[in-house]
Amino acid sequence: MTPEAQLEILTAGTSKVLSEKELLERLRLGRPLRIKLGLDPTTPDIHLGHTVVFEKMRQFQELGHQIVIIIGDFTATIGDPSGRSATRPPLSRDDVLANAKTYTDQIFKLLDEAKTEVVYNGDWFRKMTFEDVLKLNARVTMQQMLQREDFKNRIDKGQEVRLHEIQYPIVQGWDSVEVRADVELGGTDQLFNLLVGRDLQKEEGQDQQIVITMPLLEGLDGVKKMSKSYGNYVGVNDSPLDMFGKLMSVSDDLMARYYQLLLGEAFDSSQHPMEAKKTLAQKLTSRYHGDSAGQAARDDWDTRFSKKDLAAADLPELTISELPDVLTVLSLSSHAFQSAFGIKKSNGELKKQLITAGSVQLNGTKLTDPNAGVSIAAGDTLKLSKKHAVRFS
Known part of the structure; x- marks a missing residue:
């Protein structure tokens, strides 16, 4: 595939590319590019919102480029402050490594594990002396760090910013130097950190990485980001x-x-x-x-x-013994949505859009009074909407 055709695929759906001209020049070199993605496994599971970046990585991989995943076994113990209004709680390294195992198991449903390089940034950061840390900090200024919107907002509101948080963009940027990244991907909230990587690579005499940010995916409610x-x-x-x-x-x-x-x-x-x-x-x-x-x-x-x-039908099953003590059409519907589908619906939404509209049906009988009592037997089916239904056991 020509570099121009690759560029069209790789820039589709992106939020920002710095810059398309640089990316095209790098693609014209005719060698596999090193595509970096840093992951801090702060939780054991990922959702489809996380996979927006992984999908773009898959496209790079299918075009023959080298994927480099950096597991932040060091940075996750700091906690990425991007988009945060408060300091992240620290994690132990054991927690991080356990989460990393589940992360990679899920990621390799998208990426080819045999063609993916996985490294841990603790391998280089834990070897650094305090002198090395001071030299690395000397590469950036406090003014640069305080340009971050999340830091500025917290300071303006009188909220604390811990000094270790200011280190985060620096250590993420140094990861790019260590793996000699040609391209780094991240969410839109990662732009500042990704640009620090470019600056540090330039100081080290490396070609600066191209920065690609991907948009945040709206969740099933169509409004807030998936979370x-x-x-x-x-x-x-x-x-x-x-x-x-x-x-x-x-x-x-x-x-x-x-x-x-x-x-x-x-x-x-x-x-x-x-x-x-x-x-x-x-x-x-x-x-x-x-x-x-x-x-x-x-x-x-x-x-x-x-x-x-x-x-x-093969429906999600709810246990009768775990139903609310006071069982009304409203409480039953709310419990079923939350327990079976992880969907939180307000009482107003349930009443107006579903119950009084006749969407909620027990064994085919419409339940239109939100406050009416209801009894459930094993084998009963409850239809909640056009797309959700459960069975009781």
Whole structure:
């Protein structure tokens, strides 16, 4: 593939590329570029919002470039301050290494493990003397560090900024020197850190890395960024049925964005929205669980919702003994959404958009009074919306 054709693929869906001219020049060298991604495994699981950057890495890998993943076993113990309004709690190295194992297991559902270089930045930072640290700090100024919006905002609000946090962009930048990165990828909130890497490489006489930032993906609510704390996420380790079902709740307006950022594909607007959504859900479920699981999840969806045969469907199960003590249509619906699908819905939303509208049905009978008491028996099915239903056991 020509460098120009590669450039078109690699810049599609990006937020910022510094710069496309530099990237094209580097591609014209005709050698595999070293594509860096630094990961601080602060939690054990990742969701589809995290995979936006991994999808771009996959595209680089398929074009023959060398992926270099840096596991921040050192930096994660500092805590990346990017976008944070408070200091991150420290993690032990044992916690970081345990999380790193689950991270890489999930990442290699997208990337070819045999063609991916994985390194740990503790391998060089733990060898540094205090003199080495002072010399590294001398490469940057306090004025540079305080240009960061998150630092400035915290200082303006009278919130503390710990000195170790100011070190973070410096050590991330030094990672780029150690691995001689040609390109570094990150989210839009990582731009400052990525630019520090360019500065340090220049001082070391290396070619400066091209910086590519990827946009933050909106979650299932279509408003806030995908996050576990917002309950609007799709986990990479979600079961095939859960993953497919959650993706079927993506709004029509977001589908083109999900196709581009999660699959690297252009959205075909000529498709019927429902068919396009099923295809999106099947492709993503297949990517993380295999083709047979993706097809099975789609068949199950069609059984449950297209064919209206809930009794024969493989539904998420809720245990009757774990239901709320005071069981009303409203409390039951809220519990089912949260427990089975990880979706938090307000009482107002449940009442107006689902219950009074007749969407909530117990064994096919509509439950339209939010405050009415309800009794549940084993085997009962509860339809919550066009896309969500559960069975009780």
